[in-house]
Amino acid sequence: MPVTRGQFAQLLAAGLFSVIYEDLAMHPEEYPEFFNVFSSTKAYEEDQLVAGLGAVPTKPEGEALKLDQPIQGGSLRYQHVSYGLGFQVTREMWDDDQYGIMKKVSQDFGGSIRQTIESTAAAVLNNSFASQKSIDGVSLINTAHPLLGGGTYSNQSATNVAFSTTGMQELIILFEKMVNERGLLKRMIPEEVWLPVDLQFKAGEILHSAYKPYTGNNEINVMQGRLLPRINHYFSSTVAWWIAGRKSDQTLKYYWRIMPEFDSQDDFFTKGASYSTYFRFVAGVTYWHGLAGSPGQ
Numbered sequence: 001m002p003v004t005r006g007q008f009a010q011l012l013a014a015g016l017f018s019v020i021y022e023d024l025a026m027h028p029e030e031y032p033e034f035f036n037v038f039s040s041t042k043a044y045e046e047d048q049l050v051a052g053l054g055a056v057p058t059k060p061e062g063e064a065l066k067l068d069q070p071i072q073g074g075s076l077r078y079q080h081v082s083y084g085l086g087f088q089v090t091r092e093m094w095d096d097d098q099y100g101i102m103k104k105v106s107q108d109f110g111g112s113i114r115q116t117i118e119s120t121a122a123a124v125l126n127n128s129f130a131s132q133k134s135i136d137g138v139s140l141i142n143t144a145h146p147l148l149g150g151g152t153y154s155n156q157s158a159t160n161v162a163f164s165t166t167g168m169q170e171l172i173i174l175f176e177k178m179v180n181e182r183g184l185l186k187r188m189i190p191e192e193v194w195l196p197v198d199l200q201f202k203a204g205e206i207l208h209s210a211y212k213p214y215t216g217n218n219e220i221n222v223m224q225g226r227l228l229p230r231i232n233h234y235f236s237s238t239v240a241w242w243i244a245g246r247k248s249d250q251t252l253k254y255y256w257r258i259m260p261e262f263d264s265q266d267d268f269f270t271k272g273a274s275y276s277t278y279f280r281f282v283a284g285v286t287y288w289h290g291l292a293g294s295p296g297q
Contacts, residue, residue: 128140194244
């Protein structure tokens with residue numbers, strides 16, 4: 001019985017792809033801890049900003065009710081991006097591999113996939129003080145978010161304050177005084193502080209000490225247990241930090257259009273085999289509510 005074309009690639013695929021999956025599993029996903037993750041069946045997803053009604057005014061006796069109506073703002077589109085990568089194995093390489101090189105290549109393949117997924121998501125926050133825009137047209141973290149009903153609001157520290165007890169107090173106050181597009185109080189409560197790995201030990205001192213750290217006055221540490229520290233290994237700045245509410249209070253969104261797929265194929269002429277991965281997703285943010293931050297110093 002003749003050997004069928006493609007047998008070499010298929011014989012290798014099970015083992016190589018198993019190593020890839022094992023490598024991905026060894027590195028826990030971080031982006032779902034920060035993003036609301038959804039699946040998508042469309043070419044893109046789109047959000048629309050609408051301001052609701054304003055505060056209820058007084059009604060003098062005998063006079064008609066004052067009328068109000070929603071205000072339509074801008075829109076924001078989440079456009080899926082395609083990603084793909086492949087590698088090839090010669091028949092000679094496979095036949096003569098006595099040092100586990102092919103297993104190493106498979107692990108590198110898995111690491112490449114994880115790096116793309118995580119770094120793309122983290123870039124939303126890495127760029128939040130500059131190029132990452134909110135639906136209102138300004139950066140996600142900004143000192144002057146324009147409100148549809150008039151006026152502005154800030155979700156950024158007044159200065160580039162470092163992660164500290166004082167800095168956290170400033171951002172918490174900004175957070176809890178957040179207003180909607182009509183200037184009405186949102187009553188939002190922060191629950192987490194998001195930090196690069198460089199600040200993890202400082203977070204332990206500030207958030208877990210019974211007394212105010214870095215002082216000998218034995219003052220009660222009002223930050224103890226106030227916020228849950230969450231570390232992201234893909235944040236590019238060593239000093240920037242953010243505070244956030246519940247996932248339902250913020251609009252960091254990650255849409256999977258196509259989860260990572262793997263494929264393999266033989267080359268009839270070279271007798272080698274090719275392997276590839278392909279996936280589509282988009283990571284972004286719609287609105288600034290539920291987030292506040294500082295570039296640090």
